[in-house]
Amino acid sequence: xxxxxARVIARxxxxxxxxxxxxxxxxxxxxxxxxxxxxxxxxSGIDEILYIDxxxxxxxxxxxxxxxxxxxxxxxxxxxxxGGLRSVEDVRHILSMGADKAAINTAAIRRPELxxxxxxxxxxxxxxxxxxxxxxRTQSGRWEAYxxxxxxxxxxxxxxxxxxxxxxxxxxxLLTSVDSEGLQRGADLPLIEAVCSAVRIPVIYCGxxxxxxxxxxxxxxxxxxxxxxxxxxxxxxxxxxxxxxxTGAGTGVRQTW
Amino acid sequence: MVTAVVDYGLSNLLSVTSAIRxxxxxxxxxxxxxxxxxxxxIVLPGVGAFGxxxxxxxxxxxxxxxxxxxSKGTPLLGICLGMQMLFDESDEFGTHEGLGLIHGVVRxxxxxxxxxxxxYVPNIGWSGLIPSSGSDFRDTFxxxxxxxxxxxxxxxxxxxxxxxxxRVADIIYGGRRICAAVCSGNVMGTQFHPEKSGQVGLNxxxxxxx
Numbered sequence: 001x002x003x004x005x006a007r008v009i010a011r012x013x014x015x016x017x018x019x020x021x022x023x024x025x026x027x028x029x030x031x032x033x034x035x036x037x038x039x040x041x042x043x044s045g046i047d048e049i050l051y052i053d054x055x056x057x058x059x060x061x062x063x064x065x066x067x068x069x070x071x072x073x074x075x076x077x078x079x080x081x082x083g084g085l086r087s088v089e090d091v092r093h094i095l096s097m098g099a100d101k102a103a104i105n106t107a108a109i110r111r112p113e114l115x116x117x118x119x120x121x122x123x124x125x126x127x128x129x130x131x132x133x134x135x136x137r138t139q140s141g142r143w144e145a146y147x148x149x150x151x152x153x154x155x156x157x158x159x160x161x162x163x164x165x166x167x168x169x170x171x172x173x174l175l176t177s178v179d180s181e182g183l184q185r186g187a188d189l190p191l192i193e194a195v196c197s198a199v200r201i202p203v204i205y206c207g208x209x210x211x212x213x214x215x216x217x218x219x220x221x222x223x224x225x226x227x228x229x230x231x232x233x234x235x236x237x238x239x240x241x242x243x244x245x246x247t248g249a250g251t252g253v254r255q256t257w
Numbered sequence: 258m259v260t261a262v263v264d265y266g267l268s269n270l271l272s273v274t275s276a277i278r279x280x281x282x283x284x285x286x287x288x289x290x291x292x293x294x295x296x297x298x299i300v301l302p303g304v305g306a307f308g309x310x311x312x313x314x315x316x317x318x319x320x321x322x323x324x325x326x327x328s329k330g331t332p333l334l335g336i337c338l339g340m341q342m343l344f345d346e347s348d349e350f351g352t353h354e355g356l357g358l359i360h361g362v363v364r365x366x367x368x369x370x371x372x373x374x375x376x377y378v379p380n381i382g383w384s385g386l387i388p389s390s391g392s393d394f395r396d397t398f399x400x401x402x403x404x405x406x407x408x409x410x411x412x413x414x415x416x417x418x419x420x421x422x423x424r425v426a427d428i429i430y431g432g433r434r435i436c437a438a439v440c441s442g443n444v445m446g447t448q449f450h451p452e453k454s455g456q457v458g459l460n461x462x463x464x465x466x467x
Contacts, residue, residue, distance in 0.1 A: 004382060005382060005383045005384070005407070007382060007383070042455070047383060069271070072271055072272050072275055073275040073278075073279065074275075074279065076272075076276055076279070076452055076453060076454065076455055076456075076458055076459055077409065077453055077454075077455050078409060078453050095269055096269065096271065097271065098269060098271040098272045098275070100269075100272075100411075100453065122304075122305070123304070123305065123379070123411075123413075124379065125379050125381050125411045171379070171381070172381070200375070200377050201377065202377070202381065202382075224382075254383040254407045254455075255405075255407065256403075256405075256406045256407055256455075256456070256457050257455045257456055257457070
């Protein structure tokens, strides 16, 4: 009851009105209405829902208002929304739709002060820094922060960037491994270790979790939460499978839902 | 049966309103204090800083309207900051007076755990509720949940009730007990968000609405 409980999060990437899934953030497949999936995961004990509008930053808008609002009318757990949020006003809007937290990547890379502005306006707990980490081609043990769905590189070293973001007021890090994403071949454990030892704020890890044992390793490496997409969307495992594995490995998780 | 959700300008009202409606009960978002008298129950939500919240309540006249309805016996549920504002005062960014409906103060969660090791504040995430006295929640407003059931918390400050009997539930954070739910007569409060705590939270709201 005392120790922090590891959270299991369902990540739903949305394009227009559809849940989609890519591999390494490319090659999208349409899977259906996101709310149907969110309801199913809620019934299976998911701890949080993460919606990302994956084309928003390309078009400078976030289209998730309606989907988020509908989710909050039937699902009663925390909801994080990301994709194309560029200002305090954008965050205010998505929170007024029932979201609890805003995940920001591109706009924070372009203007890091936005992290402080959002944290001051709504509290650090609302400000999730989303980081798309890709292994450096030139230096081993280093990662670079990407944006626009892994298309553009910022030149920022991931470890330096998350430290800076924490100092600016970020309340959480959503760490996506671009190299592992969608492949279901396990998490990038050195990346998790590097980021988790650099910051004190919780790190949500996303990318490559193909089976419950991968989630266990990610949490052992320091992640406060794991976010999965493919394994849930294709019905390979349920959130409850992941939680059972975590419990079996001695990690506390939310048990009642 | 109508529940008024108090709109004083700074909260996410949609989630709690949706949860009440999902449970088959009527909920209205009320932005004028005069409309409170028609309500059978009142929910005071809240996210943000204590001073801003109290300023919002005072400027809109909700502070006296809430006290008036409570004195008439209308059940009141404060959530998160809404629970903290039920107390006498808080020292979040300066000293601010609260509604004084439950006696006690609001203080920052210590930045070190019981062993002196730095701990992360705010407390964000799921924590199991423990009865403040006795071994279960029988005869409290949490009567339809069990000891250990988890709820969702997001807070940097904690309430310290001066009367132990108003303390209903606690959580353990950094090895210390933090007050998670309070009740004094028809005034109730939860530090956690029942509207974000899955079925456990819905069960708690259901008993408040019953």
